[in-house]
Amino acid sequence: SPSQDPPRIQRLDESVVNRIAAGEVIQRPVAAVKELVENSLDAGSTSIHVVIKDGGLKLIQVSDDGHGIRYDDLPILCERHTTSKLSAFEDLQSIKSMGFRGEALASMTYVAHVTVSTITSGQLHGYRVSYRDGVMEHEPKACAAVKGTQVTIENLFYNMIARRKTLQNSADDYPKIVDLLCRFAIHHKNVSFSCRKHGAGAADVHSVAMSTRLDAIRSVYGVSVARSLMKIEASDANPSTSVFEMDGFISDSSYTAKKTTMVLFINERLVECTALKRAIEIIYAATLPKASKPFIYMSLILPPEHVDVNVHPTKREVSLLNQEIIIEKIQSVIELKLGNLNESSTYQEQQ
Ligand code: ADP
Ligand code: MG
Numbered sequence: 001s002p003s004q005d006p007p008r009i010q011r012l013d014e015s016v017v018n019r020i021a022a023g024e025v026i027q028r029p030v031a032a033v034k035e036l037v038e039n040s041l042d043a044g045s046t047s048i049h050v051v052i053k054d055g056g057l058k059l060i061q062v063s064d065d066g067h068g069i070r071y072d073d074l075p076i077l078c079e080r081h082t083t084s085k086l087s088a089f090e091d092l093q094s095i096k097s098m099g100f101r102g103e104a105l106a107s108m109t110y111v112a113h114v115t116v117s118t119i120t121s122g123q124l125h126g127y128r129v130s131y132r133d134g135v136m137e138h139e140p141k142a143c144a145a146v147k148g149t150q151v152t153i154e155n156l157f158y159n160m161i162a163r164r165k166t167l168q169n170s171a172d173d174y175p176k177i178v179d180l181l182c183r184f185a186i187h188h189k190n191v192s193f194s195c196r197k198h199g200a201g202a203a204d205v206h207s208v209a210m211s212t213r214l215d216a217i218r219s220v221y222g223v224s225v226a227r228s229l230m231k232i233e234a235s236d237a238n239p240s241t242s243v244f245e246m247d248g249f250i251s252d253s254s255y256t257a258k259k260t261t262m263v264l265f266i267n268e269r270l271v272e273c274t275a276l277k278r279a280i281e282i283i284y285a286a287t288l289p290k291a292s293k294p295f296i297y298m299s300l301i302l303p304p305e306h307v308d309v310n311v312h313p314t315k316r317e318v319s320l321l322n323q324e325i326i327i328e329k330i331q332s333v334i335e336l337k338l339g340n341l342n343e344s345s346t347y348q349e350q351q
Contacts, residue, residue, distance in 0.1 A: 015110075015133060018080065022110035023160055025103050029056025029173040032112075034180055034270075035104035036151050040064035041184070042085065042097040045148060046191055046209065050181060053198035055172025057156050057164065065148040068120040071127055074140050078114060078131040080106040093304055098269060105151075106134050112156040119145035181205040182220045183263045183270055186297055189216035217249065217297060225295060228255035230341075232298075234333040242322035242329075243306075248298035250280075250334060252341055253291040260293040266300045267307055271318045279327045280334060287338040300326075 026032050033050060040048045043066025053059035069077060076082045083102030086095060108114050109131040119126030126145025130137045157164040167173070178195055185193040185207035196203040210216040218226035229249040236242050262277045264270070277296075284294050306321040320326060 018106075018134065019110045019159065021080075021103075022107035023157075023163065025107040026111060026156075028167060029060060029156055030176040030180055032056065032060055032104075032108060032153055032156065033062070033177050035099075035108075036060065036062040036153075037181070037184060038098040039104065039151075040066055040149070041188060041191070042099050043067050043149065048184075048191060048193050050177070050193075050195040051198050052174055052177055052195065055167070055174050056153075056177060057167060057172075058154065059198055060153040060156065061150065063148065063150040065146075068126075068147070068149055069116070069118040070120060071140065074116070074118075074127060074129055075136055077116065078105045078109045078136075079134050082106070095304075096268070105131075108153055108156075109134050111160055112158065113154040115152040115154070116149065117143055117145055117152075118149040119147060121147075178204050180270075185220045186213065186216045186263060187265050187268075187270070187299065189213055213297070214249065221295075225251070225255065228252050229295070229297075230337055232333055232337055234329055236325070236329055242325045243303050244326055244329075245301040246298060246330060246333075248296065250297075250337065251291075251295040252338075253288050255295055256292045257295065258293060260296070262294075262296045262298070264296075264298050264300070266318060266320070267302060267304060268299075270316070272316045273318055273320075275319075275323060276327055276330065279331050283331050283334050283338065287335055287342065298330075302326075 026035070029052075033052075033056065037048060037050070040062060043064060045064035045066035047065045049063045051059065051061040051063075073084070079102075081102045083100060085097040085102075086092065086100040092100065105114065105116075110133055113130065113132065115128065115130045117126055117128040125142045127140035128143040129140040157167065174197065181193050181195045182205055185191070185205060189210045189212070192208045193205055194203040194207075195205040205220065207216060207219050210219060214226055214229065214231075217229065228251045230252055232246070232248050232250055234244075234246045236244055260277060260281055262272075262280070264273060264276070266273070280294065280296060284291060302320060307318065
């Protein structure tokens with residue numbers, strides 16, 4: 001009978017494919033902010049300002065003072081897979097930028113209204129242009145600009161009703177966005193960051209370029225957090241076991257929190273590594289049983305071939321080559337540091 005016939009397979013419309021893909025790359029407002037801030041960092045910015053309205057659903061605006069975008073590149077800026085950061089697959093191995101797939105801006109144009117203003121050095125004025133579904137809506141218009149680029153994302157998920165409703169019904173992304181900027185601000189201590197709600201007088205994150213990491217942490221997370229921190233360092237240069245360099249700060253017993261804060265950068269990328277976080281929590285529980293969950297800032301440098309950066313843009317969780325060895329080494333460094341604390345309660349480690 002005809003009902004036994006299998007359904008016909010059809011090719012999806014390109015616009016449908018692009019919108020589905022875009023919804024995966026940009027799952028929620030904080031993901032858009034992360035992509036935009038990483039673009040600003042990749043552009044060599046020293047100052048990055050973020051403005052958010054309605055948790056990012058109404059407005060996300062990121063302004064930077066980076067190298068800007070060439071006039072000639074504006075027509076393809078928001079096409080899928082257009083990038084200034086990668087040309088050959090082999091280059092992925094040594095890539096220093098956070099972006100490389102040329103998907104972020106394109107994705108945003110499929111699920112929001114995107115406007116870019118930019119100026120390159122030596123120019124008298126900048127250009128402003130809006131994008132929809134990967135293409136420019138009009139010729140770039142001359143505009144006043146000082147330095148860098150401003151990207152404005154409006155009405156995120158306007159064409160994805162279910163996504164928009166879900167996000168509107170849950171707690172908005174603003175706290176997540178603030179948390180994200182705090183993390184970037186302490187790692188990129190030479191960059192000043194701010195984040196505010198649209199129309200608000202005061203910024204909720206405001207960091208200025210700082211000379212030391214501890215100063216940066218103090219300015220973002222506060223005096224009492226900074227006061228509780230101890231410097232940690234570790235390295236292993238034995239190619240037969242692992243090669244890595246680690247430095248960071250961990251809290252002592254005076255720090256109080258119900259949840260672990262772990263700010264982890266691996267090869268300059270903000271990532272998460274649950275195995276490492278758990279391993280450190282275990283050391284805290286064993287060494288300082290009365291202490292709270294820790295605060296950890298850690299920067300790990302590994303040989304690029306030991307980290308797979310070619311993962312999905314939304315996949316922040318990483319796994320590393322020789323992960324067990326690295327984790328054990330870090331555990332023993334932390335154990336030693338906390339053990340020293342235990343030996344004498346009057347002894348205060350300061351750095
Ligand atoms: P990717 O970062 O992976 O290259 P994006 O879609 O995020 O892809 O950006 C596409 C290109 O647009 C980048 O390669 C870069 O050349 C340019 N670009 C994006 N944002 C900025 C910015 N804030 N300043 C300068 N150039 C930018
Ligand atoms: Mg990018």
